[in-house]
Amino acid sequence: MSLFGTNTGFGSAGTGVFGTTTTDSHNPMKDVEVTSPPDDSISCLAFSPPTMPGNFLVGGSWANDVRCWEVQDNGQTVPKAQQMHTGPVLDVCWSDDGSKVFTASCDKTAKMWDLNSNQTIQIAQHEGPIKTIHWIKAPNYSCIMTGSWDKTLKFWDTRSPNPMMSLQMPERCYCADVVYPMAVVATAERGLIVYQLENQPSEFRRIDSPLKHQHRCVAIFKDKQSKPTGFALGSIEGRVAIHYINPPNPAKDNFTFKCHRSNGTNTATPQDIYAVNAISFHPVHGTLATVGSDGRFSFWDKDARTKLKTSEQLDQPITACCFNNNGNIFAYASSYDWSKGHEYYNPQKKNYIFLRNAAEELKPRNKK
Amino acid sequence: MGRKKKKQMKPWCWYCNRDFDDEKILIQHQKAKHFKCHICHKKLYTGPGLAIHCMQVHKETIDGVPNAIPGRTDIELEIYGMEGIPEKDMEERRRVLEQKTQENQKKRQNQDDSDEDDEDEEAGPSFQQPASTVQPQAAYAPMTQPGMAPVPAPGMPHGSYSGMPPMMPGVPPMMPGMPPVMPGMPPGMMPMSGMMPPTHGMPPMMPGMPPGIPPPMGHHPGIPHMAQAPPTTTRPAMPATTVSTPQPSVSKPLFPSAGQMGTRAPSTSSASSSLDTLSASSKPLSQVQQAGSGVAVSASATPSAAPKPTFPAYTQSSTAAAANTSSTVAKPGTPVTSKPATLTTTSATSKLIHPDEDISLEELRAQLPRYQCKIPSAGQAHISSPPVAAMGGVLPPQQGIPAQQPGVRHPMQGPYGAPPQAVPGYVPGGMPPYGQAPPMVPPYQAAPPRPAIGMRPPVMSPGGRY
Numbered sequence: 001m002s003l004f005g006t007n008t009g010f011g012s013a014g015t016g017v018f019g020t021t022t023t024d025s026h027n028p029m030k031d032v033e034v035t036s037p038p039d040d041s042i043s044c045l046a047f048s049p050p051t052m053p054g055n056f057l058v059g060g061s062w063a064n065d066v067r068c069w070e071v072q073d074n075g076q077t078v079p080k081a082q083q084m085h086t087g088p089v090l091d092v093c094w095s096d097d098g099s100k101v102f103t104a105s106c107d108k109t110a111k112m113w114d115l116n117s118n119q120t121i122q123i124a125q126h127e128g129p130i131k132t133i134h135w136i137k138a139p140n141y142s143c144i145m146t147g148s149w150d151k152t153l154k155f156w157d158t159r160s161p162n163p164m165m166s167l168q169m170p171e172r173c174y175c176a177d178v179v180y181p182m183a184v185v186a187t188a189e190r191g192l193i194v195y196q197l198e199n200q201p202s203e204f205r206r207i208d209s210p211l212k213h214q215h216r217c218v219a220i221f222k223d224k225q226s227k228p229t230g231f232a233l234g235s236i237e238g239r240v241a242i243h244y245i246n247p248p249n250p251a252k253d254n255f256t257f258k259c260h261r262s263n264g265t266n267t268a269t270p271q272d273i274y275a276v277n278a279i280s281f282h283p284v285h286g287t288l289a290t291v292g293s294d295g296r297f298s299f300w301d302k303d304a305r306t307k308l309k310t311s312e313q314l315d316q317p318i319t320a321c322c323f324n325n326n327g328n329i330f331a332y333a334s335s336y337d338w339s340k341g342h343e344y345y346n347p348q349k350k351n352y353i354f355l356r357n358a359a360e361e362l363k364p365r366n367k368k
Numbered sequence: 369m370g371r372k373k374k375k376q377m378k379p380w381c382w383y384c385n386r387d388f389d390d391e392k393i394l395i396q397h398q399k400a401k402h403f404k405c406h407i408c409h410k411k412l413y414t415g416p417g418l419a420i421h422c423m424q425v426h427k428e429t430i431d432g433v434p435n436a437i438p439g440r441t442d443i444e445l446e447i448y449g450m451e452g453i454p455e456k457d458m459e460e461r462r463r464v465l466e467q468k469t470q471e472n473q474k475k476r477q478n479q480d481d482s483d484e485d486d487e488d489e490e491a492g493p494s495f496q497q498p499a500s501t502v503q504p505q506a507a508y509a510p511m512t513q514p515g516m517a518p519v520p521a522p523g524m525p526h527g528s529y530s531g532m533p534p535m536m537p538g539v540p541p542m543m544p545g546m547p548p549v550m551p552g553m554p555p556g557m558m559p560m561s562g563m564m565p566p567t568h569g570m571p572p573m574m575p576g577m578p579p580g581i582p583p584p585m586g587h588h589p590g591i592p593h594m595a596q597a598p599p600t601t602t603r604p605a606m607p608a609t610t611v612s613t614p615q616p617s618v619s620k621p622l623f624p625s626a627g628q629m630g631t632r633a634p635s636t637s638s639a640s641s642s643l644d645t646l647s648a649s650s651k652p653l654s655q656v657q658q659a660g661s662g663v664a665v666s667a668s669a670t671p672s673a674a675p676k677p678t679f680p681a682y683t684q685s686s687t688a689a690a691a692n693t694s695s696t697v698a699k700p701g702t703p704v705t706s707k708p709a710t711l712t713t714t715s716a717t718s719k720l721i722h723p724d725e726d727i728s729l730e731e732l733r734a735q736l737p738r739y740q741c742k743i744p745s746a747g748q749a750h751i752s753s754p755p756v757a758a759m760g761g762v763l764p765p766q767q768g769i770p771a772q773q774p775g776v777r778h779p780m781q782g783p784y785g786a787p788p789q790a791v792p793g794y795v796p797g798g799m800p801p802y803g804q805a806p807p808m809v810p811p812y813q814a815a816p817p818r819p820a821i822g823m824r825p826p827v828m829s830p831g832g833r834y
Contacts (some may be wrong), residue, residue, distance in 0.1 A: 043730070062733070062739065086741045087734075087739065087740075087741035088733075088734065088739050090730060105741075106739065107741040108741075131730065149731065172728075172731075188727070188728070213711075213720075214711075236720065236722045261718075270714075270716070270717055271719070272718070272719050273719065273721060274721045275721070275729070293721055337729055338723070338729040338730075338732055338733045339722055339729060340723075341723045341732075342733075
């Protein structure tokens with residue numbers, strides 16, 4: 001019996017083990033299925049921070065809900081709680097102490113979800129849907145950063161209804177990432193802005209996009225000393241750019257690579273190029289995972305500039321991914337991302353979240 | 369030692385009759401003098417290889433081996449080092465050598481007493497044998513060195529050439545020695561077919577290696593030869609490149625301290641000038657690091673991108689991207705609301721799986737009526753479709769509650785959370801009363817751990833609490 005929501009028929013026994021037929025291509029990688037997944041496309045996933053014991057996964061969906069599961073060490077997933085917005089949820093994040101979850105929605109609000117009390121409270125308001133939400137923990141302040149399609153980036157102290165700061169952006173926010181003291185926002189029209197967060201957030205630099213197509217996802221990576229040093233930017237054209245903020249040799253250190261394309265060797269038919277829906281960096285190894293509209297995920301080593309693995313093709317696009325705090329678990333969501341328009345949307349089609357053991361597959365290639 | 373020696377003499381070049389100390393040098397000589405393309409200066413491995421290269425690449429035929437003596441210019445004879453020399457020529461060479469040595473001996477002997485002729489003559493030939501047996505061993509030595517690294521080479525560059533995206537994963541573990549030599553990455557951002565031209569510009573790469581790649585592809589008998597040469601040639605290269613592996617991520621302060629914020633040189637400035645400005649203005653710790661990084665960078669500037677070109681994009685420029693230039697590139701500020709700009713999603717070689725409108729997938733989807741938010745964003749608080757009433761209650765937030773937390777609380781326990789949130793809601797009393805009777809009143813202010821939600825009265829899920 002499902003513990004969530006009303007109308008899902010997918011009431012598994014809560015063991016989290018895939019049980020469908022072998023010919024079904026919804027889980028070709030035979031990964032662990034999360035129980036009670038949302039009823040509509042999953043837009044975002046986030047694992048709890050290391051300050052909390054255990055692994056808790058939250059996921060937001062186009063069914064207006066945010067769900068929380070506990071992921072146990074044996075791989076079983078236990079649904080824990082759920083909260084609602086009045087519009088599709090586009091992003092989620094955790095506070096640094098793991099006690100709060102922040103959610104951003106098309107209903108132009110962001111909410112803080114106190115997990116201990118299972119209560120939510122609205123903490124942000126925009127003029128348009130909020131696409132990104134991130135928690136910033138600085139030595140002298142803490143706040144929430146929200147990026148919206150209303151072209152503003154706002155910073156909120158959760159105790160006050162008015163933003164601490166509001167920065168104007170050139171265009172609608174499409175994706176963002178924060179690793180203190182750096183924040184990167186990619187906007188419509190291929191805009192790309194880096195912010196520095198020390199003392200207070202301010203715009204640091206606007207960067208000419210290394211990509212020629214619409215930006216879709218961004219993730220900051222760190223150097224060996226765990227300081228943010230650059231970011232990976234994905235576009236709708238099956239390409240990811242690795243960009244360092246202050247490289248010794250930009251022409252050599254920055255590069256792009258193609259991914260999530262079909263027909264690798266067959267040049268007779270036109271190649272299908274899929275969007276990169278999300279990028280995540282492994283917290284320990286520094287290698288990255290990309291997931292795309294083609295229904296595959298790939299692991300890459302950006303320093304060795306090699307691909308580590310590509311998965312089999314799922315029957316739906318993969319819309320979100322994330323690693324847990326120690327990098328042992330890779331979670332990815334299989335649901336429709338609208339890449340083929342509304343004609344291919346099937347509300348009856350089940351959405352899935354899969355968990356995969358990521359300890360071995362993301363080890364970097366040995367340096368030569 | 370028990371082998372029948374084919375050579376019994378020092379290595380010599382069949383094309384020009386010159387002698388060499390060992391076969392390695394002989395091969396280098398042949399490649400530089402006889403197997404070098406006069407058009408592009410690429411060094412091949414054999415005569416036929418050179419002929420094929422000129423035909424395929426330059427569409428030119430060559431008549432004979434360059435710099436060869438008359439009678440030894442046959443382009444079709446496959447000679448590599450000492451292998452492939454026709455037996456006839458070998459014997460002739462031996463005879464010539466023997467004649468020379470005998471002449472030398474006779475000259476010396478003529479100076480001696482004639483009584484000692486017999487002994488000397490017997491001794492003479494025997495001197496040659498130990499000498500000649502030593503040399504073949506030395507000459508064989510290079511060939512017996514392990515050819516592990518280059519054996520996969522015929523396969524690897526094959527893949528890189530065609531730029532197949534998915535084929536690399538298996539290769540990197542096999543090629544620990546090769547990557548520094550592979551030319552795809554270092555030439556910069558957009559190399560492609562240019563496996564060949566970059567070889568000349570790349571100092572750290574052994575020039576011998578890359579040109580060897582095409583011949584095996586077209587010319588199979590040449591492979592065993594090629595497998596033997598690279599170990600000797602790449603070995604000197606490897607230590608150099610591995611030592612100088614750079615750390616592009618030497619930690620400098622990511623953002624200069626807030627006061628210096630605008631002074632950073634733009635990222636497009638040259639590496640050296642940006643290092644100078646950084647070291648001038650940054651904190652001491654970073655200065656030390658930058659000094660170190662400056663050294664590292666200068667020492668490793670050229671081989672820095674030693675990593676292999678296995679990212680598929682690298683070997684092929686983005687033909688698809690070029691063909692698919694979005695129309696939005698030209699218009700940075702086009703408003704999207706009324707008439708979205710469109711993408712060019714289809715070209716001859718590729719097809720972008722994305723709707724034509726140049727807005728994000730989420731924006732497109734959010735326009736649908738089914739995803740419209742139930743509550744308008746203005747100040748009204750009207751409740752949307754009230755199946756909520758049946759579901760476990762949404763509660764009016766404020767006055768009745770000894771609120772520890774001010775503001776709107778949304779203890780939503782049904783699929784639709786009705787409370788309007790347009791009002792920032794931090795002002796208690798701003799909320800109109802709700803129409804439906806709250807069937808149940810979960811004592812949320814007491815904050816018991818209450819994880820589970822359903823339309824039923826809140827149920828504690830087994831073991832589930834924070």
